[in-house]
Amino acid sequence: MVEKLIREQYGLRIGETFRVGHYDAFSHHQHVYLIVPVSHYEDEELYELYHMSQYLLERGDPFVAVFLLTKQGNLYIEWEKRKYGILKTSYVQGERVFQVGRELARFHQKARSYPYQVSKISRIGQWKNLWEKRTDQLEGFWRGKVNSQPLDSFEKMFAESFPYYMGIAENAIQYLVDTELDDEPQPIDSATVCHNRFYSHTWRSSGLVKVPTDWVFDHCSRDIAEYLRNQFFEEPESLRQEGFQFLEDYDRTTPLSSFSWRLIYSRMLLPIHYFECIEDYYLSAETDKPYYEAKLADMLKNSSRYEGFLKSYEQLLSMRTKKIYLPSIHWL
The missing domain is CATH 3.30.200.20 (Phosphorylase Kinase; domain 1)
Structure with a gap:
């Protein structure tokens, strides 16, 4: 026992x-x-x-x-x-x-002063390589599936939708590269303790207890972007109110730089939600596959709404911050 x-x-x-x-x-x-x-x-x-x-x-x-x-x-x-x-x-x-945005900003601020070297769980500065590798791996897998007929209903959805999401991923990577070339990181852009995936329920379900096995060492925009992405898919009716309130609470507690705002945008552009749904389907037990098939179908149905969500983020920034310029993504 x-x-x-x-x-x-x-x-x-x-x-x-x-x-x-x-x-x-x-x-x-x-x-x-x-x-x-x-x-x-x-x-x-x-x-x-x-x-x-x-x-x-x-x-x-x-x-x-x-x-x-x-x-x-x-x-x-x-x-x-x-x-x-x-x-x-x-x-x-x-x-x-508690206010999630305010609490997260305070948490990040405390952890920015962490004085020791982090190597194994660090993701800071690695996004481009990680994103390219993940996109390339899924592309190779997709090509294998397309060439091995016949396809079941999930594989048909995957085969038809992947080129669209690969194009978005390439946009996200290019936008990330442009941000790193055009913009200057500020003290707030130092690495801090983040979460592999930070969602609205990450702390609420545990009474605010912060569990180290959820953590990675990265840029604060990781948690902010993943929180907003999760809000879009899990609580869309409250996204405009609560999602943007979360952003405002965070920014009021520790003001974000233009570099941060742009990293948030680049990460939300990357279709991690799509990548994970495909990966989870093929790794799951047979009894769980219908769940991921329904999830993918819903995701594809709402793809134009997600584009609208990204557009509203851009509009929010130009309205709230005046001085911060976010280059437009032309397909939106």
Whole structure:
């Protein structure tokens, strides 16, 4: 039993378990501990996340979950061929009221002063190479599918839609390159602790607890763009109000540079949502494939609405900021 192993390795007794966000959790002596799967991380990545969480806790963020070390000084235990970390939090059950944009801006600002080198989980300055590699890989996969008839209904949608999304991806990469050539990064553009994907429920579902295994080291625009993208697909009816309120709250707390505004735009241009839907379909179990097929069909149906969303972002900026010029993407 994992309970026995946790007691032996950490000296913690598990009573009743409950959920905090995506994770199983238990309480012990007025603290809450998360049981977090970490099998898909290399040891070096976990040590970087461990040091980041310690630093942010010391910087006064009470909601950061921190890795506990085992009695042997390890960051995880192994049970049934899987690795688990135990993270200590200050989680309190019940709703916490907070402004996501303001809270995210403060979090990013604290983490910008992180003084140690980050290599394994760093994505800063790597977007162009990562985006090109991902687009090229999917193009190669697409060519293979197109040449292997017959196609099922999902593959037909993929075969017909990929050229459109590849064109958008190329636009996003070019826009990113132009931004890096034309614009000058400011102090706010320093690398900070970001999330692999930051969504509206990332902190709400966990009572604001910040879990290090969600993190990467990157530019703040990553979290802002992914939050807005997720709002478009998951909560479209509240996007104009809440999405742009989120932007305003963030910018009021730590004003964004024109370089940041343009990186947000370039990242929202990149059709990550499409790439992930295709990848997830082929990696999923047969029982899950209908979900991704329906998701892709809905995405294709709403492609012109997403273009409209990008256009409204551009208009919002020219209206709100006056001095910031965003070069137009001509196909919008």
